[in-house]
Amino acid sequence: MIEFIEGPLWYLALATFLVGVAWRLIVLVAMKRPSDLSQARSASGGLGGALKALIQHSVPHGGNLGRTLYHFVTGYMFHVGLLVLVLFAAPHVEFIQERLIGSDLGWPKLPRWAFIVAAEAAFAGLILLYVHRLTDPVKKQLTDIDDHLGVWLTFIAMLTGCLALQEAHDGLRATHMLSVEALMIYFPFSRLMHAFTFVLARAKTGATYGRRGFAP
Amino acid sequence: MTVAPGTIAPDNRPVNVEAAVTKMEALLGGHIAAYLDACVHCGQCAQACHFHEATQDPRHTPALKLQPMTRVYRRSKSPFAGLKKALGLAPAITEAELRDWEPLIFDTCTMCARCTIVCPMAIDIASVVAATRQAFVAAGLGPPDLLQAADNARDKGSPLGVTPEVLADRVEWLADDNEVEIPLDKEKAEVLLTVSSIEMMKYPDSVVAMAKLLNAAGIDWTLSSKGYEATNFGVLSGKGDIAKTMVERIATAAEAVGARTVVVPECGHAYGVLRWSGANLLGRALPFEVVHITEYLADLKRQGRLKFKPYSEQAVTYHDPCQISRRGGATADARYLLDGFATDFREMTPTGNYNWCCGGGGGVQAMGRAADVRHEVFRIKMAQVEATGAPALVSACANCRLTMDESKAALKWDKELISIVELLADNLVPADKG
Ligand code: SF4
């Protein structure tokens, strides 16, 4: 069983993730878009607006910091924490070396204290966001099954990852891999795709309004 | 009859669900799909929407307005749509849902794009709402008074019944009464001026003011009975054919007089539509430039062709019409006009591109049943103005002005509303004294 999880199932999950994400993005990019025949205020406004929106929408702006502070703080705790864990946790670096790039290549691994800080930030961020999702009247009515599944699959992957690290046990390591594989297979079919689609949405708005003179 | 926002319109019009779905499928291009795919259901947009802020009703969450399109996308156009449909994960839209969504798509969206600023994905909900309105109209839905305004525009030339004959009568009356030349149907002119029927019928002084300013600057301009109505209720109501007709009329008039510039009067959406969607509606680039009256006057001031006496009677603040500033990109021009003119000018917070909407854009002004919620929204503007301490509010949109005038009366507010064009014309320094 462990062999299956760490062997064929891993490759199946990886292929589903890569092909699924690529397929969804290709379909999105290939869909027809009406051309804009209006005369731009400035020739470079579209490109400038797209770049501005890509950067600017990463932070609250336009006097809205107070309104969006909770999301800003918890969102960054979760996303940055998770990204750091995925890319720099020692077992992940070793796994990537072993499976994908070879041991000659690689990058620094997180020391234990940094792993704990990143994990705590990611857990706290995810839990705080989820509590808000369950209690805030605005978010409650927007939430669907996809939102719950995405959160739970991520949470389980993070939790099993921490357990696997605490006790270097094959069974725990396989449980973590299984949960990550579930997440990867689910990813292209879900709203988790926002990890990629945010670029398209921000760039579209920035380009449209940038050519008008102000990218919101 | 007033319908509380969020309730189903009490009418028995038949609803063609299939037509709505077909229309949404046709309009659902990659630009909209990218938005629908990116929404993470975070709800932050609610904090930016005046309808949510004024009512604190979670139903007025902007992201909910993406629902109709999202449902169609999921069922018929997204990758894996077939799979989702087969698994029962993408149910078909029902008539009850369409009716339930109608107030969200019409009554409580002024297409102001404030939500886009806050959205971490920068989703332009206003543009999705505009497309969705077309589908609702195809299904037979939409506020009857808004739809009627669009039909009036097509059949009579203007939503408020300003036919070419009424236009000629009113122009003659205004010219005589105010001793100002208002050229109508000159054979050739450099500039074609358009008017909003709200001004023509309710704020005619603003038409007189534009004439005085253009005359003072020595502009070769005219109005045309072939194309005069700047408002485009076709776009606001989701009636694409009428939207195109209204733009066509202005383009035809401008081409007939050989105008190089078409000036849009104090009307935000008229500017947004003609300047940024006009060519797209016609399917060809416009052979003239489109400018808002504030842009045009700012340019004349820059060239030294217009001079004004400083206005120091009272402190003033400025309300940015969303379609001119945030969605139009012409934010700086009104400031340039007020700069050095209004001696005690105070900005609101937030202002400019981040300003709060008046509550009546996107055709909401024309929906009788939305009046109560509009007035609630206006309280945000009242608080903004009061915080500046200015007793007067200047703006550059007759639709905002009408919305604010109505709310001002309903809420018994004592501040003064002033049109920027009228204020400038009243303080014009005659050319020989400049
Ligand atoms: S465009 Fe304006 S009115 Fe419409 S949902 Fe967004 S904030 Fe609200």
Ligand code: SF4
């Ligand atoms: S802020 Fe943007 S991403 Fe969040 S719910 Fe609203 S539309 Fe969706």
